[in-house]
Amino acid sequence: MLAARLSKPVPRLPPSVRRISSSSSRRSDALFVHRDTTYNNPKIPFEFNADNLKRAQEIISHYPPQYKKAAVIPLLDLGQRQNKGWTSISVMNYIAKLLEMPPMRVYEVATFYTMFNREPIGENFVQVCTTTPCMLRGAYDVLDTVCNHFGGIKPGDTTKDGKFTVIEVECQGACSNAPMMVVNDDFYEDLTPETTKKVLEAFAKGQKPKPGPQSGRRTSENSAGLTALTSKPYGPGEFCQPEFQ
């Protein structure tokens, strides 16, 4: 299914020449209307597997029964994880049914949050942050590296083998380790074009490199070395009366 979609070239508009009625640049990751396709239509069945159903029930039990619908976001996430990383119309319908809410209310949630992918994605989902702090620290170099590494695809595209999808995202809250990207559920921080490549190559081989800063520093400590709290912190008992030492 995925391959069928991927093989179809997506017509791209020539770089913006202003025409009489030019639509504004694409703003979000996908259309805000659903169209039936072979890989995404309400006839494709979806149901939670036994494990997820149990988890779903657990999640639902957190909310008062008349406000079951409050569980819609965690359940959509669960559905997205089970459905190869994307939220198809069947996932949304199933969750609407499970939570006894009109399907449209689920669609509203799923279209509001950009982290619900409403189109299929590759096995590994690479999200490169290009918001200001990351941008200042060279996020576009990272983005270009990623795109070129995958043979010149554009943000939003999936590689031909269906292994990677790259998108540009807004701040992920890891600015202190800018630039950064997210692969699947893990943050890879303090990137340079080289380390970026390394991370991607590891993923291509099916390994999972160690998440976190790739520059070797610990968490978000000062990269030039510590300027304060350099001495050994004193432990319990130090400087106490001898009987307490």
Next chain:
Amino acid sequence: MLRLVSASKPASASILTKVTPSSSSFTGRRTFASTSARQGDITLTVDGKEVTVPQGSALIQACEAAGATIPRFCYHDRLAIAGNCRMCLVEVERSPKPVASCAMPAMPGSKVWTNTPLVHEAREGVMEFLLSNHPLDCPICDQGGECDLQDQSMRYGADRTRFHEIAGKRAVEDKDLGPLVKTSMNRCIQCTRCVRFANEVAGVEELGTTGRGNDLQIGMYVEKTMNSELSGNVIDLCPVGALTSKPYAFHARPWELKHTDSVDVMDAVGSNIRVDSRGLSVMRVQPRPNDDVNEEWINDKTRFAYDGLRFQRLTTPLIKQGDRFVSASWEDALTAVAEGFRASGAQDDEIQAVAGHLADTESMVALKDLINHLGSDNLTLDSVGGHAAPVHAVDVRSNYLFNATIPGVEQADCILLVGSNPRHEAAVLNSRIRKSWLHTTLEVGLIGERADTAYGYEYLGADAKAVADFVAGKTDFAKKFMNAKKPLIIVGSAITEHPDGPAVYNALAKYVEKNKSQLVTPEWNGFAVLQRVASRAAAYDVGFVPSRKASQTKPKFIYLLNADEVDPKSIPRDAFVVYQGHHGDLGAQLADVCLPGAAYTEKGMTWVNTEGRAQMGRAAVPPPGASREDWKIIRALSELLGAPLPYDDVLSLRDRMWEISPTLVRYDTLEHTSVDVALAGLKTLAAATASAKVSGAPFVKPISNFYQTDPISRASVTMAHCTRAFVKGENYGFSELSSKSEAAYA
């Protein structure tokens, strides 16, 4: 994004399995916080003027009360508050920023200004943002001339643009909402009035907003039509030209239209309408606010069936010669009727008159007088079983009227529907039940054919047996009903036509009598009959029913007044048939002579709605061709039949109506039946039906196709499109989800 409807009340597991994703879940329960009981009044100062408003009012209402106009887009006093357009900003003392007056409760003692430089600047700024993405297509926009955005930008907007966005304006794809509502989504300013209306009032929970921020758009996400009998109201609600009327598209501009206040006749609610006409034709029908009847809504048949007034009209008198109709002059036609009458040899009760769905009160009175003068009592109604007197008789009004009144529906805390689907029989009234179901703990029970009512109900069965069970207090619902403070029984008009009608009325009448402490009190009459035909309440009021002897007589001369539902088999072969009406529908086919009458937009006549409220319709356009007002035709004919009627103008005819029943000419008011009379009526009803047998036949919905129920809507092209799209589901089966629209579950 809007999160309005359907939080669920804990539903049973069996319901869970029944729910399909295809239909909105009415199993789910109300969500809106119910409004708290009204407490005292508060006083505040607006523009230096003191105003007193009820506590809980929005600031915008207080400003309004002080006489200050506040521009607005999203606020609408019959919908939930959204507060997303920011056009209603005002300055409030000690508030650092301008305040959205629609979303701000009025506070006692606060000082508000609506006309300061800060407010002006704020409005101008909001306007600029709204216009930055709004196309400048006013010349080709149907809303032009009645567009809130246009008006308000003239009044509050800047006089020049600073918009130089290279990428152009936002473009949004148009949605296909069906044959009634035309969309032009580029124009949408995302006020979400349509979404709120659809979810709160109409019960179309499929309409919503997708995306967010600048990308937010209105739609159903999946391709789907807006299947609701109230959908046309979003056209009025939309402050811009994003939602406009498809049938009316590019036909007229608002300033060319003549407005005539009138009354709708497509159902028995008597919705107040404004007929907009240009020259000789009706261009559109709009609702007129009336809190006692239709609030501000009308159903789609009322709004869009007007094009049926142009087709299939009878414009000249016709006389049948052999197997064809030949047009004739009035003189010839009336003479032909008189000759036919004499030739038929009809005597006494062999002279039959049949009053149809669209017969106005005046012409029914005239026809009844004429027939009575001719010595007959054979006054028949155009309905199943209309040849006999109705089971509830017509002596006591409260036996056949909607005694609880239409606004009264909202006070009921437990409603039993018997053989009725109010959604199709009185759509506007149904929206009140939905409103009350959403905001209060109203319980609804249904006996009859299952239907998608736009609110959840407990299904109690399909036939007279279920009524008997209810009356015996066997079901849980019956127990709840007994404990309700203002219980309401709504009996559909189809029950009168049903073979088990007498038994049902008997059971219910006894039940109401037994529980009169709740059901019939000076403040509340919880026994209500819902008529579905515009002329019916008036027909009962004037006594347009046959005597027992007359109902058994085989007629020789039949006068069909707007009667288009008659069973051709009920007309004897040798009878002479006259049809008077405005459309060449079924009745005209059966006739020997056709007399062209006027449709409801062409005559100023009295209509009595299901509550017994007399309202005056007004003529917006002249009747086409040689057609005439109906009562005049009957008056003219009476001369030739040798029984001249004693009134020569409509005023003396209304004097005659006054003699019959003063309620017929006390316009716009309701005459409540007193408790004693109502109980006496029920007693007679119970006595008259005491020997009724139960056949056990299930009750069926009297209206299977909401869009085509009378000659006007049957002649309407728009209504035919609606039938195809919504009833048969043709052409619009885009997505798996869209087809199963009328799935009913309780």
